[in-house]
Amino acid sequence: MTSTNGHSNGIRTSGDAKQKPNQEEEILPSFTPSFLERIGIGAFKLLNKAVPWYKLPGFIGAFNLAFLRIELRQYNLHDGYASAEAQGNANDNPLPDERYRGARHSDGKFNSLEMPLMGCRGMRFGRNFPRHLTQKPTEEELWTPNPRMISEKFMARRDGRFIPATTLNMLAAAWIQFQIHDWFNHVQSEEKFNVPAPEGGDSWPHPHMELFRTKPDEIRDPSDIKCPGYRNENTAWWDGSQIYGSSEEATQALRNQLPDGKLALDEIGAVSFLPRDKDGNPLTGFHDNWWIGMEMLHTLFALEHNAISDALKAAYPDMTGDQIFDKARLVNCALMAKIHTVEWTPAILAHPALQIGMNANWWGIVGERLTKMLGRISKTSDIISGIPGSGAEQDGIPYSLTEEFVSVYRMHSLIPDDIAFHSATTGAHIRTIPVASMTFSQAQKPLRSHTLTFPDAFYSFGTSHPGAITANNYPSFLRNLPTPDGQTRDLGTIDILRDRERGVPRYCAFRRLLRMSVPTTFEELTGGDKERADELREAYGGDIEMVDALVGSHAEPVIEGFGFSETAFRVFIVMASRRLKSDRFIAGAGEWGEGTYTKVGFRWVQDSGMRDVLGRHFPELRATLEKGGGKNVFAPWVKMGER
Structure with a gap:
């Protein structure tokens, strides 16, 4: 298969035998960078031997990340299928209606007109690592060490102690789950795991821990036997499927x-x-894993859709209802993508290089003001003029979200056990409610009371902290959570088990395959925290190669300003921009602009942010938001009475 710019793809494997990945294994790139890109990659590799990217001045660090992203696109994008034929073709999958040439199809089809099934509901997750290195585990590998023991030792909050992330607010925690609801949802099997108790028992209060397995896709190629594919029930695009659904x-x-x-x-x-x-x-x-944070954001962006619809109807009275809906959805989805790119990400990764880099992802290095004034200065350069409108590109590999991307977005530590609600107008404490009592069908209940309003809830989320993404910070209720499907879940155990079940490499292998340094001792992994190193050594039988990716990521030292590990960040670098760059309704040179979005709709995207969305629907919040000045909306808000 070739991509739109002629890049070829391929990996060189050494057969199907499972092996320990190493840095010397040859993995062929999915495309060949330009001469200047190769010079940039090589130059920064040499520089990083002396100075890591995060210790460079912000602007230079941002360029370092840009060239690192190119290298990651080369080596860390792999199809979930043995053949690109799975993505379909225009002859076998013609457009059912010309409407979808300029509008999103709810199934996710026809984003690419050449590969109409790419990214649609029911397609497989891809990989950031070669498939022969992400094989189905043996029974011994699945259960070693015991995942319940790992959850107890490294997930549970010790003595109920909550570790806050003081640079963020609770909106940041709710936001990422809101986005995840758009991106991925594995198909669940009817078969179950019976998760055995560890030797000596644990604190799990039920006699058995049964969990549904992930359902493998049908076998389409012999390689699928050792490396099963797993299908995504959501669309993989940034298309607001959590609001609009993943089917027409x-x-x-x-x-x-x-x-x-x-x-x-x-x-x-x-x-x-x-x-x-x-x-x-x-x-x-999408309403799985529902709690009050989802209630708030799903409602907010349903309101935003309707506000966009009103604006379009006023400006273009001859539009039909379907035309208004299609344009409003395009605008709403692009606005969410923009908020995530230039607001949420710089909040959780508060580093100068990321502030510059994420803003450049959307506006380019020329910046917002010039881009709005002059349009794209460079027709195709992501770096100069940003990804939107630069031309959709797949880098030699059909677009999908990846199993490793799912793995690094396991962020249950963000959720506190309780939320204190305060008045949006006076700041007075209203009541403190356990999050466990605001889940599933009870999520709306506090907001239907006569004591708590949506503005109160948003103000309270804006002024309170989520949990830090670190070891021993899973809320107690998520480790004993009854769900509507009849299961009782320990999400700590589930997170470990899902990675193993789906062939996500363990921590050291994960880093090798990202061409990162690999710790040789537990003390090196933990940055010198001897107590944590001893706990890991005991739990993993002294074998550092056995440490699970999530556990290692939680234990490693964090870059100053970062809300999660650099290991997870490496996957983020390549996938965050790919979600924009692969999507023709965002990156497409012919689709991004007033011609597709309308003049009113395109201005709505370019001129709005999260602050505008909140103030538009809840005027009671405007005074508080204005007090924050230019401060990121996902950072802690100024409280009532504070200067």
Whole structure:
């Protein structure tokens, strides 16, 4: 297969035998960088032997990351299928309606007109590492060491002690789960694991821990036997499927035959709520793992969709309801992608190079002001003029989200055990509520009371801290969580087990395959924390190669300003920009602009941020948001009474 710029793909493997990955193994690049790109990659490699990227001045560090991203695109993108034929073709999968040439299809089809199934619902997750190095584990590998023991030792909050992330607010925690609901959801098998107790027992309060397995995709190639593919029930695009659904049928149901391009909401007095089904589940695109944080953000961006619809209707009265809906969805999705890129990411990765780099991802190094004034200065350069409108590109590998991307976004530590709610207008304490009592069908309950409003909830999230993404910081209720499907879950155990089940390499192998340095001792892994090193040594039988990727990432020293590990960040570097660059409705040179989005819609995307969205729908928050000045909305807000 060749990509749109003629890059070729391929990896050189040494057969199907499972082996310990090493830095010397030859993995062929998926494309050949330009001459200047190769010079940049080589120059920064030499520089980084003396000075790591995060110790360089911000602007130079941002360029270092840009060239590192090119190298990661070369070697750390791999298809989940043995053949690119799985992505379909235009002859066998023609457009059902010309409408979808300029509008998103809810199934995720036709983002690429040449590979119409790429990224759609039901397609496999890809890999950041070669498939022969991400094989299905043996039974011994699956259970060694015991995942319940690992959860107890390295996930549980010790003595209930909550470790806060003081540079962030709770909106940052809710936001990433809101985005994850858009991106991925594995197909669940009817078969179950019976997770054995560790030797000597543990604190799990039930006699058995049973969990549904991940369902492998059908075998399409002999390589699928040793390295199963796993399908994504969500669309993989940044298309707002958590709001709109991952099928056209779901989208139509959520519109509820409204003729004006809007999403259906329940209006109770002056307050809009997400509608409910007979079981109390929210009627939205994706409602698994539901809690009050999801209630707030799903409602907010349903309101935003409807506000965009009103603006389009006013500006273009001849538009049909379907046309308004299609344009409003494009605008809403692009706005969420922009907020994630230039606001959420710089908040959780608060490093000068990231501030510059993520802003450049959207606006280019020429910056927001010049890009708005003059448009794209460079037609194709991501670095000069940003990814939007630069031309969609797959870098030789069909687009998908990856199993390793899912792995590094295991961020349950962000959730506290309790949330203290305060008035958005006076700052007075209203009540403190355990998060466990605001989950699933109970998530809307506090907001339907007469004591707590949406503005109060957003103000309280804005002024309180999430948990730090580190060892021993999983909330207690998530380690004993009854779910609507009849399971009782320990998410710490699940997170470990899912990585092993799906062939995600262990920590040292994970780093080798990213061409990172690999610790040779437990003390080196923990940055000299001897107590933590001794705990890891005991739990993993003295074998550092056995440490799980998530456990190692939680134990390693964190770069100053970072909310998660550099190991996880390496996957983030390549996948964060890929979600933009692969999408023709964002990166497409012919699709990004007023021609597709309309003049009103395109201005809405370019001129709005999270501060605008919150203030638009909850005017009570404007005064507090203005007090923050230019401060990132995902950083702690200024509280009432504070200067």
